[in-house]
Amino acid sequence: MTSLVRRLRTLPLRSRLALLVASAVAVAVAVAAVACWLLTRNQLESELDTSLQNLSAPPDAVRDALDNCGATSGTDNRAAFAYIQVVLTDGTRCVTSYSEPVKVEQRDVDVARGSESSSLHNSTTANGAKVRVFTVRLSNRPGVQAAVSVSRPLAEIDSSLNQLALLLAAVTGVGILGAGAAGLWIARAGLRPVDGLTRAVEHVARTEDLTVRIPVEGEDEVARLSRSFNSMTAALASSRDRQSQLIADAGHELRTPLTSLRTNIELLARSEETGRAIPPDDRKALMASVKAQMTELASLIGDLQELSRPDAADPGPLQIVGLHTAMTNALERARLRGPDLTIETDLNPWYVRAEPAALERALINVLDNAVKFSPSGGVIEVALSTGGELTVRDHGPGIPAEELPHVFERFWRSSSARALPGSGLGLSIVARTVQQTGGEIALRQAAGGGTVAAIRIPGAPTPPPETY
Template identity: 50%
Template sequence: MRRRSLRSRLTLLIAAAVALAVAVSAAACWLLARAEMRDQIARSLTRLRPAADQVAIALRDCRGDETQRRGPRPDWDPSGRSWQIVAPDGTVCVWAGSAQVRPSAAERALTTGSILRDAVTTDGTSVLVHTTRYVPAPGPPGRFPEPAPSAPVTISVFRSTAEMDQTLGILAVVFGSVSVLGVAGAAVAGLWLARTALRPVARLTRAVEHVARTEDLTVTIPVEGEDEIARLGRSFNTMTAALSSSQERQRRLVADAGHELRTPLTSLRTNIDLLLRSEATGRAIEPAAKRRLLANVKEQFEEMSSLVGDLLELSREAESGESSAEIDFHEVVAAAVERARRRGPGLRFDVGLDPWQVHGDARGLHRAAVNVLDNAVKFSPPGGLVTVRLGNGVLTVRDEGPGIPQDELPHVFERFWRSPSARGLPGSGLGLAIVAQAVRDAGGRVSVENAPGGGTLATLELPGTPPSA
């Protein structure tokens, strides 16, 4: 069963369920018909009361007084019912030559009430027998009247069930045929329902197989309705869109990283080639030029180290569970401010920090605060003021720099994007991208805008609570 396809299993389940329902219904109808026909025969037996002269003739025949009969027996029941008298010793008195039923012990000992049972006559006919004890009511005298019996007698009235059995046999054939046709129709309907119901699943399966075979994440499947299959289709489309976006970001990251690394690598190779050529030819470079050359090599190495560090920070996956903890964000910002003071010794800092506790990655949030303050230091004029405020989970950093052109503001969080006016300054263009990622990982929001009166205003909103006292 497990090796079958989902469609065949669904078809078999539908056919089996319908077959069971049809079989139960047919059996119930057959049993109800049997009970009704049996009840009709039983009612016809209970309504029969032989006349007194008929009982007297049966008793006379049982005593061997056949010669005393003064005429033919009266026809007592043309409907096919028969009857017999049961004596306590088991003797049965019937019409001469009539079939009889062997009485049971309960019928021989019957004194009150009645007994209804199935039996077989002496000639092998299946009958239904109703036995009761009563005195036949005297009837009008016949052509050859017999004296009525003076004591109560036990009489068993029986009727053949052959017609009932024949009718039940026909009904069994009819119900069986209907059941077979019903099961066949259910199988066909089940196959059609399975194909109809699983058509969206088949489309989804083909799409998944196509993605697995070609790694083409642009594939989408049409979705109709609001049922579970439609929800599954929407989830698949959302998943492929997210994977495609992630793949595109990965390609862009690799391409941008290669582009950014190409410049310092080229400069390093040129400077090192110059040093090697000087050593190979014996033409020494002037000491001052050599110092400048080595300083440039060192600067390129530092730039590459910073770039590689930024790439590692940006490309690492968000850690969950163990790396997230409750951190005092105001202490993180205070440490970043002290670092910024050392990097901008000629700048003035106006700092106001209210205690605030955040649940997140301490390293990522520290890097975000450092990058925001480094930008403020980098673009502030000599002697400029950097204002830092933290209140109710909102960190604002404002500088007195030249600001950002309005058309460049939408790009400030893009990876490797650098303003044309800032390309002469050190940096990789990843600082604000790292800030945005760290803040998003902590469930917050970040924005950068031009401050009123000049300068740039960076805002970080982080959910959290004031630390408990």
């Protein structure tokens, strides 16, 4: 059995399907044929029993049998519709002259003795032919204890059943062959879309061409598989495009600080090589520029490392964090970066489940944007409502409405920010961090000018009991 299963597994799928269909039909046809044969046999036997029970032995046949009692066989060669014989209480049979003698069974003797009223059973004639026997007590012969057996050959039933068996066997064979052919055709037709899918997958594996799409027909499982494949290749193509765009954008962003660094370092090196000292103020400016470019490079590399993690990656152990506390820490750094700005705060307690370092970094990025776009001496308004909505509003130039849908894209920078330092990755990191905590972030234009960043993270105004 195990070797058969292994052999089946080595066959192509369409061959297995055709074989399974043919086997299922063969079993069904065979069961139906056997059931038909058994029902027909039972019906024929029932009709034969009924005819025997309704058939009564004529008085002259009984008289003939008693007169012929003791003979070993009938003396009349006339063909008889039924065999008739009289059975005595000692088991002696008295056969009519035109009947075949039938073997007497104990049940026949019991009927003759009166212990049974009738008996219906199979027996054989003297020459071995099978017969169906109905025996009933002889009651119209005073002073005689005997029974009359009426028999009919079973050959007529067996002949009909044999012919029916041959017919059913032929029908079963034709049905199996037809089922095999139909199964093979169905398997080929049903697996044709799978063949197309296989060719498409092999083409993608061979050429890495993710533009391949499979035509989808219908709503069945194969159609769903085709849609899933098309969705997968579209997602892979989009991911590869984003990866290529990320590499191109990262290269572009890295080129500016690297070029500035190279220029400044070449000036310093040339000064050392030629012995021509750079004026102290200029040298100080060059060193400040190098330091600023190094800081920008480090920040850009850190942002790239942060974004290089898959979206499904574990952000780290989540903890109960006070959003108001994290914002207070971020505000201290924001005040250092914008010493000439006024930051007004109204922070109500709100506790969330997040990774503390990632959450604080996201809040710093939001505040950095507000500091960057705020005019000198401007005001930044930070509020955390009792419902858990955190808003950061600046009074800068604002973001045009048509650019708002793109603010969370990687390396995207608004037209007003391209002249300012930054990589364009900050808001992407913010959006990712907020989404990982189950929250949402949005930027909108503020009334009277400026931009409002609104963050909402699920939480509660009080920490859960286990954090006390």
